[in-house]
Amino acid sequence: MATWQDMSLAAMKAARLLAGRKNHRSAINRAYYAAFSAMTNEIRKRTHEFPRGYEHPPHVRVGSYIKRFLTDRTKAHRDELRDAMARLYAARVEADYRHESTPTDREMGNAMVDALYIMESVGVI
Known part of the structure; x- marks a missing residue:
């Protein structure tokens, strides 16, 4: 069974390959999922309480999970992580x-x- 960290690394590997081939849409998609999986891995160290029995936070609420559960980081760092995830989601x-x-x-x-x-900040890479 793949872990969230495994999925993050695999998605980034795919993103790099797709970026090298100038497949912009798919590279952006895989970059987002690399970050989302890395962040899910980090959040799951602190909680498993997700809506509707999901194994991850809702995509549109990742920022609130960062704010609520990554309290070992400064507010400025949490804000940077939240903003990076928001940009990735929008992209x-x-x-x-x-x-x-x-x-x-x-x-x-x-x-x-x-x-x-994101991946570096949460220790996936």
Whole structure:
């Protein structure tokens, strides 16, 4: 059975491969899930209480889980983590559901930077 950390690392590996092939949409998607899985791994060290029996926090509420459960970090750091996750979520939604848009190299790069920041901050990498 894969752990959240395993899924984070696998998603980042895929994001890097897709980014190298200029597959912007899929790279952004995988970068988001790399960060989401890393953050879920960290949050699950503190709670397993998620709605509807899920094994992870709801995507739209990750920021509130960061604020509530990552209290061993400074408020400024929690805010940075929350903001990075919010940017990644918005980029993923744009890439996955707004087909009229075309993600740029810069947007893909920003998603990769945010995902790697999250993964490093929670000790996945």
